[in-house]
Amino acid sequence: MAGWLAPDESVAVNLTVNGEARQAHAPPRRTLADALREEGFTSVHLGCEHGVCGACTVLIDGAPVRSCLMLAVQGRGHAIETVESLCDGDDLGALQQAFDDNDALQCGFCTPGFLMLIEGFLRLEPEASRQQIVEAVSSNLCRCTGAVGIVQAALDFQSTRRRSP
């Protein structure tokens, strides 16, 4: 890296999203959330852009991260996963199905963030207790459902995954 960049001069940001390498270009101050959205991953939703609501949650190297609090350039060299990776072809994956079964969504805006939060959390803590799951789910905000269905969806998904990991 040599010299200073002009304001908003784009730099190459090679991202690996859902297992696929992508040659993105973004100014250094572009958030990862905005860069992912510009790359077409509009499932990454922005509800507050200050790290509270969690609608922009994606997985970075398997851990849930608020992508509004990261710069795109910080994503270089890391494996990023978005909700698109949870689908099973045209069908829903098991966690998404558990959301549908438990009325864990209404308007759907917070949903991709919750899905990635739970996916990432249960990968890290597959044997988490109910209390730990409630605590993890409380990282994100849902304004429509009352969140109880989201906790139940996480619990159902945990048992599904235990049966067929």
Added chain:
Amino acid sequence: MTTAHGPLIGVSAPRRKNLELLAGKATYVADIGLEGQAYARVVRSSSAHARLLGVDCSDALRVPGVLDVITAADIDDIRIPIRLPFAESPEANRALQAPLARDVVRYVGEPVAVVVATDPYVAEDAAELVLVDLEEMDPVVDTATAGEPGRPRLHSSLGSNTVNQLAFRYGDIDAAFAEADIVVRRRLRVHRLAAAPMETRGLVADYDRNSGVLTLWGGAKVKHFTRSLLARVLGLEPDKVRVVEVEVGGGFGTRGEPYPEDVLIAWLARRLERPVQWIEDRWEHMVATNHAREQEHDIELAATAEGQMLGFRVRGWCDHGAYIRTQGLLPVVLPMLHMPGPYQWQAFSMDLDAVLTNRTPVGTYRGPGMTEATFVRERMVDILAAELHMDPADLRRRNLIPAESMPFVFNPGPGSSGVMPIAYQSGDFVESFDEMLAAADYHELRAGRQRARSRDGKAGVGMAVYIEFAAVGPFEEVDIICDGRGVTVRAGVGSVGQGVETALAQIAAELLGAELEDVSVEFHDTAEIPQGFGAFASRSTVLVGNAIAAAVNEIRIKSAELLGCGPDGIELHRGNATGPDGRTVPLAELGGVRGRFDKDGLTASFGGAVCSASVDPADGRVRLDRFLVAHDVGRAVNPRLLRGQLAGAASQGIGGALFEELAYDDNGQPLSVTLADYMMPTAAELTPVDLAVIEHGSPSNPLGIKGGGEAGMVGSLGAVVNAVADAIGDGADLLSSSVSPARVWRALNHQSSLDGAGRPAMET
């Protein structure tokens, strides 16, 4: 009626849309990216009340990538009109908002200028360079005194900050108080809240010079009103304006009214002749999108020693913020309409003032007016019960309007002003009340409270009952088109994340004998839908559902004519009408058929909430152990969706009581501008909401439906605060609808939950 599946109304059909939403494939307004799209950033007032001496845009205009910067001087001097002209006054119409501030700014967040750039980051940078020259004036931030003489005036064309005074006199109020053994008096405050949908507002506008058509994406709720407004202010014919709804991340009453930004973004797209996108950020949302609830009420309630509630007097002030917006005076009209509730009063007297303060304008938020009035009335009922040493449930039951008095009307008497009769068409309030107590297992809740207290716990039980008025007219129309592929229903309402398209498809499929999956419901684009009033007041399923029923009747009449029989002999099944003689006509031959449902007045439903709570004396934290909502929906079209609506609304209300508050300081500076300050409840605080769905069919429409989208909210503040007051005990005088940990802690330490002029002390 027979269909391929049997009945569909009343079945929990799966929600449409879920697959798209779960796969992350839905298109919200921020996801729209048109060729050549530019990005707008609104420059907002940093002061609550100030003379606007000048706006210097020169530095901003020099930033590379900036396309335009506009101020009030660039646009016509227009005001955004009232959409719902109930109790409208000349004063209210002199307090309408201009899209950009002229001469004076009146709240923090008021739009002053708009910057448009080729990149949203650049637009935001340049907005910081717009110099707004303000000369500070004294702000008005206290609701109850805002209208008094001598206060600074927000609008110089008005004699005071009061824009209307409503009065409702019923019965002989002096006689009722003369007869009383006991009178309880309090000043109660309803705190300022926000709907705060997870998706902020957003718009994309595009003007096509060749066709002369202006298209606005992101309008929802009242698309046809927005279309007429834009046509008028842009000088276009209405058919040259399209308002298109995309996926919506929560509405709750605040999204989709035409705001200043709707006019500005459309105007800019036309001026620049390129697409312009504006996405509200969260800070903006907390100061720019309608607030709700802020009110104060002096109320006195007269009763006999045996617990007969005779009458009440209320003198209240309802804050409308700095301007009257599209919802007009609903923030004062609706509390008045809902204040008497389900009780058999001998008399009451209500005086409610609509006042202006230097804060963000107030509009409607799920359960508007009814949530505030229910808190005020039901809190007083509990205070009376405590004074009389009565079980609050017994006190309520003995005062409910009996079923034999239905239909029931409170007619405004002499001295009333600006109000209409309060009419209940049907219902058995006592039976519904007992259903609610049984579902909540009330006696067990009370026993559990005693057990906790015997272990020195601070446990309480509270409830609130209410009447909700919903399903406002005047009418809705639908077109039903049957063709070889299925059935299309076009309607003028909107989907705001509530799943209305599923319920409407069920009604159409059942009445037409169609497969549910063959019915599509369209309401997204004003270019394709004749007209419509929109999604508010829990009206969509009632109004459009019955318009669908009217269209299906028309289909029966038309096919009967072709088949030479009476309409009652027609059987509709999978796209065909069959007469009694077995002859058949395909519905596709009928072309589009229109149905219309006209509705006078409002539909009243009884409901309530029961809550048990415990309080931690160390830090004032409240834990809800049980929360139940009971509501008479008339007829549940889709019980599962309905339950989602009731539980979701209750959870929002619980958050409002326990955590959320839009606080301001004495200078009118907002203190809750991030989601870290405006604390919404999460999975860790929320409890499962139990539901008792009551189905006493409504006589007001052929399908018998009542509203259901907002009801879970209405009793929430009252039930939670009553439970917390009961838990604290010792006559805890909780007078605010907020029972945040700080307020509860103060109450535990025998300090008022209000201070000074009735505003809460700052949370520290």
